[in-house]
Amino acid sequence: MVSRREFIQKSTLASSTILVANSLESFVVIDSVDEDELFDVIIIGGSYAGLSAALTLGRSMCKVLILDSNEPCNRMTPHSHNFLTQDGVAPGQISAKAKEQVLKYETVLYYSTQVEKVDKTANQTFLVHSVEQKKYKAKFVLFATGLKDMLLPIKGYADCWGKSVIHCTYCHGYEQINRTTAILANGDLAFHLLMLASPLTTKLSILTNGQANFTLEQQNIINRKGIKIIETPITELKHKQGQVSEVVFRDNSNLQVEVIYSRPAVIQKSNIPSQLGCELTEQGLLKVDNQQESTIPRVYACGDMTSFRSVATAIATGSAAGRAINAQLCQLDFKS
Amino acid sequence: MNITEILNQAEKPVLLQFFAEWCGPCKMLTRIIDESVEEVTQHVELKRIDVDQEPALSAQFQIRAVPTMVLVNKAGEVLWKHTGIMEIRDLITQISK
Numbered sequence A: 001m002v003s004r005r006e007f008i009q010k011s012t013l014a015s016s017t018i019l020v021a022n023s024l025e026s027f028v029v030i031d032s033v034d035e036d037e038l039f040d041v042i043i044i045g046g047s048y049a050g051l052s053a054a055l056t057l058g059r060s061m062c063k064v065l066i067l068d069s070n071e072p073c074n075r076m077t078p079h080s081h082n083f084l085t086q087d088g089v090a091p092g093q094i095s096a097k098a099k100e101q102v103l104k105y106e107t108v109l110y111y112s113t114q115v116e117k118v119d120k121t122a123n124q125t126f127l128v129h130s131v132e133q134k135k136y137k138a139k140f141v142l143f144a145t146g147l148k149d150m151l152l153p154i155k156g157y158a159d160c161w162g163k164s165v166i167h168c169t170y171c172h173g174y175e176q177i178n179r180t181t182a183i184l185a186n187g188d189l190a191f192h193l194l195m196l197a198s199p200l201t202t203k204l205s206i207l208t209n210g211q212a213n214f215t216l217e218q219q220n221i222i223n224r225k226g227i228k229i230i231e232t233p234i235t236e237l238k239h240k241q242g243q244v245s246e247v248v249f250r251d252n253s254n255l256q257v258e259v260i261y262s263r264p265a266v267i268q269k270s271n272i273p274s275q276l277g278c279e280l281t282e283q284g285l286l287k288v289d290n291q292q293e294s295t296i297p298r299v300y301a302c303g304d305m306t307s308f309r310s311v312a313t314a315i316a317t318g319s320a321a322g323r324a325i326n327a328q329l330c331q332l333d334f335k336s
Numbered sequence B: 001m002n003i004t005e006i007l008n009q010a011e012k013p014v015l016l017q018f019f020a021e022w023c024g025p026c027k028m029l030t031r032i033i034d035e036s037v038e039e040v041t042q043h044v045e046l047k048r049i050d051v052d053q054e055p056a057l058s059a060q061f062q063i064r065a066v067p068t069m070v071l072v073n074k075a076g077e078v079l080w081k082h083t084g085i086m087e088i089r090d091l092i093t094q095i096s097k
């Protein structure tokens, strides 16, 4: 029998040729899990947070199944920044390396599929259903399904998202230093983004895309700094391959810009945790304790869906969740 | 299809190329092999096996990922097994040993 380790090694050999850029794209794993197999943990979502948890769990010989639909939220962005050792690296490259390292652990399996439903069963296990109608059983479930950005319905916005329409100054602000910058937001959020963008450029304006909604104090500060507020609704972002050049307004006026900061609303990418009964916070994040356990026992969550959005935080909370679940598994083992 | 039938009809060692219709890397490997199919078939008989159509045969050779190539001699012994895409030169080297 060819072990998973051999798979990885062999495919890595193949990847050293000019043909294949990345080892994990050189073959596809066939789902051969027996329906009766009981996993210690099923991780739903195998991006940064899920893989980080799998690394910790795999190193403790936990039987882990990762089910991932491979749609990380940062897939549109060409480079990821502000994560030590991987600054400026393409997101796909970080996750390919992560998968390569994590799947070396013999007890960790990874399948590309989408999870449709999770049921609690009478005997303290969870039944995870995939869209292919396969069922997998586990003692613990860890959600790492991330968030979904509700992109604004403005022509050109989606094309520029992650490239020149940016949600976070920490991730991509440094690359935009001194550029002509617009803050596309209103109220407290606009003021917050304005503060964060101020060290990076003086060429700033605020686009509220409708009536401005600032406190008197905020308004005074904005005026004092000489920053223009444009309230006219936006009809289009003109761009070339995602690089924005011009904002067009409803009255046909326009504004030349090089970068736009915009943080659209987010929702949980998966509503399965809510269906299971997990509570959300007021901000719409999944409520977890300091061990990353949700309000339902043995259901954990990590990454964007619970915490500040960054690759570093996703990896940190994933690692913490892995540790906490393993600790619980060890305790269960010692009791019986 | 079973392995005995395949081997009975073969005059050379058989290269079983396990693939799936839905698998991108499998298509790529097929393209790579097709470009040099004459050279490949000088050394082996090529037999393509769809894992979804032939679950029993796939299980017999413990195929857990595709594409996987298995080189089997007339006696039914597995001489070599490889998962993933590879360069045609490396493949020819393997099957001409």
Ligand SMILES: Cc1cc2nc3c(=O)[nH]c(=O)nc-3n(C[C@H](O)[C@H](O)[C@H](O)COP(=O)(O)OP(=O)(O)OC[C@H]3O[C@@H](n4cnc5c(N)ncnc54)[C@H](O)[C@@H]3O)c2cc1C
Residues within 6 Å of the ligand: A044, A045, A046, A047, A048, A049, A050, A067, A068, A069, A070, A071, A072, A073, A074, A075, A076, A077, A079, A080, A081, A082, A083, A113, A114, A115, A116, A144, A145, A146, A147, A149, A161, A162, A167, A171, A172, A269, A270, A302, A303, A304, A305, A308, A309, A310, A311, A312, A314
């Ligand atoms: C445009 C953009 C640019 C960014 N740039 C940076 C940056 O430069 N630096 C930085 O540190 N951070 C950056 N971030 C933030 C960073 O991408 C996230 O913090 C990080 O991806 C969170 O990781 P995660 O594993 O929690 O979720 P994600 O990476 O979003 O992954 C969630 C995974 O769960 C899977 N999934 C969801 N539902 C299901 C289901 N039902 N079944 C199976 N799988 C499922 C998804 O397919 C996906 O693979 C950026 C974010 C965006 C949107």
